[in-house]
Amino acid sequence: MRHRVDGLFQQTAHSPSFFELSRRMGDHGGQLVDFCIPCNPYFPTPDMFDMLARNLEAVLKFYPSDADTIAGQLARVLGINPATIAMSNGSTELITWMDHLWVRESIAIPIPTFGRWTDQPMETGKRVDMFPLQEENGFALDIDAYLRFIHARGSRVAVLCNPNNPDGGYLPRREILRFMDELSHLDLVVIDESFIDFVEVERNPSVGAEAAIRPNVVVLKSLGKNFGLHGIRFGYLVANPGLAGKMRRTLPKWNLNSLAETVVFMLAEHGxxxxxxxxxxxxxxxxxxxxxxxxxxxxxxxSQANFLLVKLAPGLNGTELRDHLISRHRVFIRECGNKLGMSNQFLRLVVRPEQDVARLVEGIREYTHPQWHQQQQQEASIRSLPVRNIS
Incomplete structure (x- = not known):
């Protein structure tokens, strides 16, 4: 099976899709446990999936409402002004259009981070000013050092991901507000809050409400990550009515699908x-x-996100561990060797329920101590043999 999946991990800075990997694995694909794609394993609930299944024919057969209708319902659920949001077919669609609309010369971004924040502007010829996060500091972002870097480089757009991907590092809300205040002269400041709902150390961590009344701030949200529905592809931004309106006018009128509409209208009943x-x-x-x-x-x-960053001890190879876990344990992980600012000694592991973690840990132990693991299996096999009563 291994030769079927090897090439998938060499084609892009991102991991292959769950579907693509499952197809390559054939009959084994249905057994795959996904520690790679950041998802919420507890939402939607089984009842919600049953409701979606019952309505699937109508959902797929009929045209969705326009984006303004769906975004208006989302605004009602969230309790925000509909003029301050724009909804998209995934947060990466918004990253693409932000680059085209508002990044004219240069953009600053800490690394490592989500790859589209560096890849997208580089693809369109912009200067990307990368601020390296330091491993010895646990990849924590020093706001003051980042601000000095932005000023020294003369960056016209600045991005900050909170929590950050892939390390899950979180900055308090007051620090994000200070960051926005210090950069009011820039063309744009983007706060990527794709994983903000998973934060538990602060009651109201989002700065979306403040972005809606500032001239140059956009807050990015990813509903797919929060709601465990990556396949639907929906995200949104919050900004002042001028910026949000410009994005809405740029996006296609029917850029959202019927599944996205159905889920958005279900949310009010399942908060x-x-x-x-x-x-x-x-x-x-x-x-x-x-x-x-x-x-x-x-x-x-x-971490304050729905994943954990781990580093392997010297001498261990993350690429080999990834392949071992797929081939031997049907466990899919994110090895970070193709992320700027990281090496293949780093792994991003999505938070999953206890029984799945046990499978992951067993696979790691087998890779790191194969002889010990073999002995454990032999002892377990002996213990399972029936005891014969000799008299």
Whole structure:
């Protein structure tokens, strides 16, 4: 099976899709446990999926409403002014159009981070000013050092991801507001809050409300990551009515699909289930972090997102571990060797329930200590043999 999937990891700075990998794996694809794509495993609920399944024929058969109608309903659910949002077919669509509309010369971005923030402007010939986060500081972003960097480079657009991907580092809301205040002279300041709903150390971490009344700030949101529905592809931005309106006029009128519309209209009735999903995920993040920290070959970084960044001990190869986990344990992880500012010693592992983590840990132990693991299996096999009573 291994030769079927090898080429998938050499074609792009991003991981292959779950579907593509499953197809290559054939009959084994249905057994794949996904620790790669940042998703919410507890939402939508089974009842919501049942409702979607019952309505699937109508959802797929009929044309969706226009984007303004769907965005208007989302604004009502969120309790925000519909004039301050623009909804898109995935947050990467908004990153693409922000680059075309508002990034004229240069853009500053800390690295490592989500690859489209560096790749997209480089593809259109902009200067990308990369501010390296330091491993010895746990990849924590020093706001003052980043501000000095932006001023020294003369960057006209600045991006800050909070929490950051792939390390899950989080900055308090007051620091983000200070960052926005210091850069009021720039063409644009983008705060990417794709993972903000997973934050538990602060009650109201988002700065979306402040972005809506500032002249040059856009806050980016990703509903697919929060709601566990990457396949639907929907995200949105929050900005002042002028910026948000310009984005709405730029996007196609029917850029959202009927599944996205159906889910948005379901959200009002399932807010409590969504909040419970975030509570369960925070619990799993803690227990998963503790389990991984018990492995001496791993360094686990603190995270406020729905994933954990880990580093392998010297001499261990993340690419080999990734391939081992896929081929031997049907576990799919994100090895970060193709991320700017990282190496293949780093892995991003999505938070999953306890039974899935046990499978991941078993695979890592087998890779790091194959002889010990073989002995454990032999001992378990002996213990399972029936005991014969000799008298």
């Amino acid at each position: 409590e289930a969504y909040r419970e999903s975030l509570r369960l995920l925070a619990r799993d993040r803690y227990t998963m972090g503790m389990e991984l920290a018990l492995l001496p070959e791993l360094t686990v970084y603190a």
